[in-house]
Structure formats: C-alpha cells, structure tokens
Amino acid sequence: MSASLRHAIRVALAAGFAATLAHAQSPLPGERAPAPASRVPHEDPSAGESGLTADIFYRVLLGDVALQRGEVALAARAYYEAAREGQDAGLARRATEIALAGRMRSAAIDSATLWGRLDPQADRPKRVLAALSSGDSTSPWADAGADDLRSRLEKLLADAAANGGTGEVFLQLNRAFAQQSDRRAVLGLIRDLAKPYGAVPEAHFAVALAAYNAGSDDDAAAAEALREIDAALAAKPDWDRAALLKAEVLARRSPADALAFLRPFVDAHPDSKAAAGALAQLYVDQKRLPDARAVLQRLQARDPDSQEVAFGVAAVALQMKDYATAEPILRKLESEHYGEPGVVEVYLAQLAEETHRYDEAIEHYKAIPDGPRAWASKLRIGTLYGRMKRVDEGRRWFADLPAVTEEQRVQVRQAEAGMLREAGDEAAAYAVLAEGTKEHPDSTDLLYDLAMAAEKLGRVDEAEGHLKRVVELKPDDAQALNALGYTLVDRTKRAEEGYALIERAHKLSPADPFILDSMGWALYRLGRLSEAETFLRRALAERPDAEIAAHLGEVLWARGARDDARAVWQPQLDSNPDNAVLKETVRRLAR
Numbered sequence: 001m002s003a004s005l006r007h008a009i010r011v012a013l014a015a016g017f018a019a020t021l022a023h024a025q026s027p028l029p030g031e032r033a034p035a036p037a038s039r040v041p042h043e044d045p046s047a048g049e050s051g052l053t054a055d056i057f058y059r060v061l062l063g064d065v066a067l068q069r070g071e072v073a074l075a076a077r078a079y080y081e082a083a084r085e086g087q088d089a090g091l092a093r094r095a096t097e098i099a100l101a102g103r104m105r106s107a108a109i110d111s112a113t114l115w116g117r118l119d120p121q122a123d124r125p126k127r128v129l130a131a132l133s134s135g136d137s138t139s140p141w142a143d144a145g146a147d148d149l150r151s152r153l154e155k156l157l158a159d160a161a162a163n164g165g166t167g168e169v170f171l172q173l174n175r176a177f178a179q180q181s182d183r184r185a186v187l188g189l190i191r192d193l194a195k196p197y198g199a200v201p202e203a204h205f206a207v208a209l210a211a212y213n214a215g216s217d218d219d220a221a222a223a224e225a226l227r228e229i230d231a232a233l234a235a236k237p238d239w240d241r242a243a244l245l246k247a248e249v250l251a252r253r254s255p256a257d258a259l260a261f262l263r264p265f266v267d268a269h270p271d272s273k274a275a276a277g278a279l280a281q282l283y284v285d286q287k288r289l290p291d292a293r294a295v296l297q298r299l300q301a302r303d304p305d306s307q308e309v310a311f312g313v314a315a316v317a318l319q320m321k322d323y324a325t326a327e328p329i330l331r332k333l334e335s336e337h338y339g340e341p342g343v344v345e346v347y348l349a350q351l352a353e354e355t356h357r358y359d360e361a362i363e364h365y366k367a368i369p370d371g372p373r374a375w376a377s378k379l380r381i382g383t384l385y386g387r388m389k390r391v392d393e394g395r396r397w398f399a400d401l402p403a404v405t406e407e408q409r410v411q412v413r414q415a416e417a418g419m420l421r422e423a424g425d426e427a428a429a430y431a432v433l434a435e436g437t438k439e440h441p442d443s444t445d446l447l448y449d450l451a452m453a454a455e456k457l458g459r460v461d462e463a464e465g466h467l468k469r470v471v472e473l474k475p476d477d478a479q480a481l482n483a484l485g486y487t488l489v490d491r492t493k494r495a496e497e498g499y500a501l502i503e504r505a506h507k508l509s510p511a512d513p514f515i516l517d518s519m520g521w522a523l524y525r526l527g528r529l530s531e532a533e534t535f536l537r538r539a540l541a542e543r544p545d546a547e548i549a550a551h552l553g554e555v556l557w558a559r560g561a562r563d564d565a566r567a568v569w570q571p572q573l574d575s576n577p578d579n580a581v582l583k584e585t586v587r588r589l590a591r
Contacts, residue, residue: 093115201231289316349364386419498522557589
C-alpha cells in the first residue's frame with residue numbers, strides 16, 4: 001500500500017473509529033511501526049474524544065510525529081495545547097502521561113491541572129499533582145530502586161483497589177515505563193503486580209501489552225500476550241481495545257490469523273468502530289481493497305454523517321481507481337473543510353492526475369497551504385508541466401522555487417530531471433542531474449538518479465561507476481545494491497556478480513517487490529527458471545507492474561507455458577499500453 005493511502009486510512013481510523021488518538025508508536029493492527037528514534041514502546045489505542053477540529057487534530061498529529069522522532073517534550077506540549085483548545089480531558093490525560101514518561105515535572109503539573117479541571121471526578125490527576133507539586137518521593141515515577149519502585153506500585157494498586165480504580169492504574173502501567181529500555185524487566189514487574197488481580201481484565205491486558213512490547217520476535221512472549229489478552233476478553237467479551245491488541249499480536253505473526261479473529265468480532269459487535277476500522281486497515285494491508293471498502297461502507301451505512309468514514313471510503317476507492325466513487329466524496333469533504341489543511345486537496349490533485357486532468361491537478365496542488373504537504377506539491381507541479389510538454393514553463397517554475405536547504409536544492413534537481421523525462425528528453429534530464437552532482441558530489445540521491453539516466457542513454461559503464469559510488473557511501477542501501485546488481489545482470493555478461501549484489505539487497509529488504517523482480521530476473525539469466533518464476537510471481541503479487549509482468553512472462557515463455565505468459569502480459573498491456581519494456585518483450589517473443 002502506498003504511504004499516502006496508509007496515512008489517509010490511519011488518519012481516518014484514528015480520528016473517528018477508535019475514539020482515540022494513539023501516538024505514532026501505535027500502528028493499527030497489521031501495520032508495522034517504523035523503528036523508533038526513542039525508547040517509547042508500543043501502546044494500545046487509548047481512550048480520547050472524537051469531533052476534533054482541524055486545528056486540534058493537527059496538534060495531535062504533531063504530537064504523534066514528535067513521539068515517533070523521540071521528541072517527547074514537543075509531543076507533551078502539542079497534546080497539552082490540543083487538550084486546552086479542545087477542552088478535552090482525554091487529551092489532557094495523554095499529555096500528562098507523556099510528560100511523566102519524559103520526567104518533565106512542570107509540563108506534567110500543567111497537564112494534570114488541566115485534566116483535573118476538565119474531569120473533576122477523576123482521581124488520577126489529583127494523585128499526580130499531589131506527588132509532583134509537593135516533591136513527594138512516593139510518586140511511582142520518581143527515581144527509585146527496583147524493590148522500592150515495586151513496593152510503591154503495589155501500594156498504589158492497593159489504594160486504587162480500595163476506591164474501585166485498579167483497572168485504570170493497570171491501563172497506565174505500560175505508559176509509566178515508556179522510556180525503559182529493558183522491556184523484559186518491565187514485563188516481569190507488571191506480571192508480578194498483576195498476580196493478585198486475576199479477576200481484573202485490565203490486569204491481563206497490561207501483562208499482554210508488556211509481553212507484546214518485550215518480544216517482537218519471541219514466540220514465548222507472543223504466546224503469553226495471547227493468553228493474557230484472551231483472559232481479558234473472557235472477562236469483557238465486547239472490549240474492542242483488547243480485541244485490537246489481540247489482532248495486532250496475531251498480525252505480527254500472520255495477518256490471516258488476525259483477519260480470522262477480527263471478522264467474527266466485528267460481526268458480533270457491529271457498533272465497534274475501532275474494530276471495524278482495524279479490519280478495514282488489515283484488508284488494505286493485504287491488498288484486499290474491495291473487502292476494505294465493504295467494511296467501510298457498512299460503517300458508512302450505520303453512520304452516514306461521519307466525515308472520517310467517508311474519507312476512508314474515498315481513499316480506498318481512489319486506490320481501486322474507482323474515480324467515480326471517490327471524486328464526489330472528496331469534493332463534498334473539501335466543501336466542508338474536512339481534516340487537516342490540504343489533505344483533501346492532495347487527494348483531489350492525485351485523482352485529477354490519474355484522470356489526465358493535469359491543469360486541474362496543478363490548481364489543486366497550488367491550493368495546498370504551507371505545511372508538510374506544500375513543498376512536495378510544488379515539486380509535483382513542475383513534473384506535471386513536463387507531462388504536458390510545457391518544458392519552458394516547467395523550467396521557470398523550478399527556477400523560482402524557494403529551495404532553502406541543501407535537501408530541497410537536491411530535490412529540485414531531481415524533480416526538474418523528472419519533468420524532462422516526462423517530456424521525453426532523457427539527455428536533458430541527464431544534464432540536469434550531472435550539474436546537480438557537481439554542486440552536491442556526495443548526494444546519493446542525485447548519484448542514483450544520474451546512474452539511472454546514464455543507463456537509459458546506454459552509458460552502462462558510467463551508470464555502474466555512479467552506483468558503486470552510492471554503495472561506497474551507503475553500503476547497506478538495498479536500493480543501490482539492487483540497482484547495481486540489476487544493471488550488471490541486465491546490461492552486461494556479469495550475471496553472477498550482479499546476482500550476488502541483488503542477494504545482499506534481498507537480505508536487507510526481503511519483501512521489496514522490485515528486489516524480488518531483480519532476483520527473479522537474475523536467476524533467469526543464470527538459467528534457474530523454476531526459482532526465477534517463484535520470485536517473479538511473488539513480485540507481481542506484491543506489485544502489479546508492467547516490467548515485472550514482462551519478466552515473468554518471458555520466464556514462462558522460456559518454460560514453454562506460452563498461454564500463461566500471454567495471460568500475465570495482457571492485463572498490463574491493457575492498463576499500461578505504452579510501457580516500453582513490456583511492448584518490446586511481447587514484440588520479440590509473441591510476434
């Protein structure tokens with residue numbers, strides 16, 4: 001799934017379905033989180049409020065991104081401002097817990113004060129303020145030895161049990177240890193704390209979450225997480241928060257198992273937007289877009305006024321190339337000023353591009369306000385000028401772009417070269433990239449693009465040299481290794497050498513469809529046709545692509561399965577009739 005679609009679905013689900021705003025270390029079931037910059041472990045979706053304004057939602061997203069980058073202070077401030085503006089106790093609680101995890105005393109006091117004012121019945125902010133404002137060393141987040149900390153937490157739980165609040169304490173435990181690097185020690189502590197509370201479903205949930213955090217590739221930890229979450233669900237069968245965690249634990253091992261669990265849960269609890277949203281996300285991840293849309297449309301039938309659900313339907317429809325469904329929904333959302341500024345305009349621009357309404361796409365891109373999407377949109381406008389063969393206009397556009405940082409200047413060179421390629425002028429694209437490498441000689445992005453441009457012009461030795469320089473600068477860059485290996489396999493007689501490079505790339509990125517394609521093509525060049533077919537079928541299943549189809553068809557043709565080859569080629573010929581590699585392959589073999 002494209003990064004933009006993943007973002008859109010996740011935003012839609014996080015805003016409306018889960019009734020929560022979990023931070024960026026909390027991917028939806030089936031989604032794999034990026035490697036964290038800090039030691040903030042995975043959290044389950046946590047209770048919050050819906051009905052956010054665009055500005056509040058932007059602040060929450062800012063907090064999400066900050067947590068992903070390890071910028072805990074920025075995250076705490078963003079959540080506090082969102083809570084203050086929206087008068088939202090759930091967001092105030094989130095801000096408090098982030099500040100506590102980051103040991104930011106002043107920010108924690110501010111957030112807990114706001115939380116207590118917004119939810120006067122809540123006992124937790126009062127306890128936090130009492131501990132922090134007085135410097136009380138009984139605060140469970142104060143520096144303490146392990147035994148001392150255990151005794152304090154045991155007392156906290158006992159006090160909470162006397163007031164009927166044990167469940168809430170257990171739901172906060174994993175957050176309290178968010179920055180602890182020894183996650184197995186955290187698991188052991190939470191497991192021990194939970195033992196006297198076997199009848200409390202939140203205690204089982206806390207152990208399950210700690211086990212999930214502690215054992216990303218540990219079968220025993222995963223089994224413990226599933227046992228504990230099943231115990232929580234046995235006590236609270238309709239608890240969608242627990243269901244989401246179970247689906248995520250299952251998805252880490254097998255998305256099919258997660259789907260098999262979530263489908264009946266959603267059928268049994270049709271009012272759970274969290275579970276339905278997670279099911280839709282799993283379907284999207286598995287490229288089962290019609291199934292994802294069906295789930296979202298059922299949600300839409302139950303809640304026809306939900307903008308978030310409508311946006312999810314439109315995003316999936318756009319991915320399915322069902323423009324007739326996507327466009328009216330997006331236009332309505334645009335008229336209602338839905339979501340973060342610019343998000344709907346981006347999708348309308350993409351839709352206009354894909355339906356070849358390039359002038360309209362440019363207008364949508366120009367309408368995107370300053371922010372994280374604006375710069376990429378400006379670069380895209382220049383590329384569209386090339387697609388319309390308006391090269392002089394495109395060159396003026398790029399010349400006027402306010403590229404401030406070195407990264408932006410490199411991106412302008414790349415985009416200008418892309419514009420020239422769109423216009424069919426490979427030599428001019430090569431010249432722009434060559435000039436760029438003079439200005440930025442160690443830019444691996446420019447060197448990579450220059451290598452690709454040189455290869456298209458038949459300068460294979462030069463392409464090889466540039467790619468070797470990229471590998472020298474970034475020896476673990478899977479894409480560079482793959483490109484160098486593929487060039488050797490496809491354009492020289494050094495197939496064994498190329499295959500060794502592609503193997504290295506495959507070990508670094510085993511699921512990348514383009515690397516799978518290179519593996520298959522290298523094996524074909526080496527005469528290992530059966531293995532080649534296996535890799536190429538996997539590649540085409542992951543990404544229906546004209547060049548991958550060309551390669552698979554050629555392997556099938558060589559194996560004598562000519563009808564199968566034609567069956568592979570035809571769908572791509574229908575959707576990509578101008579692809580040069582596919583056209584040449586079919587002309588050469590099937591004429």
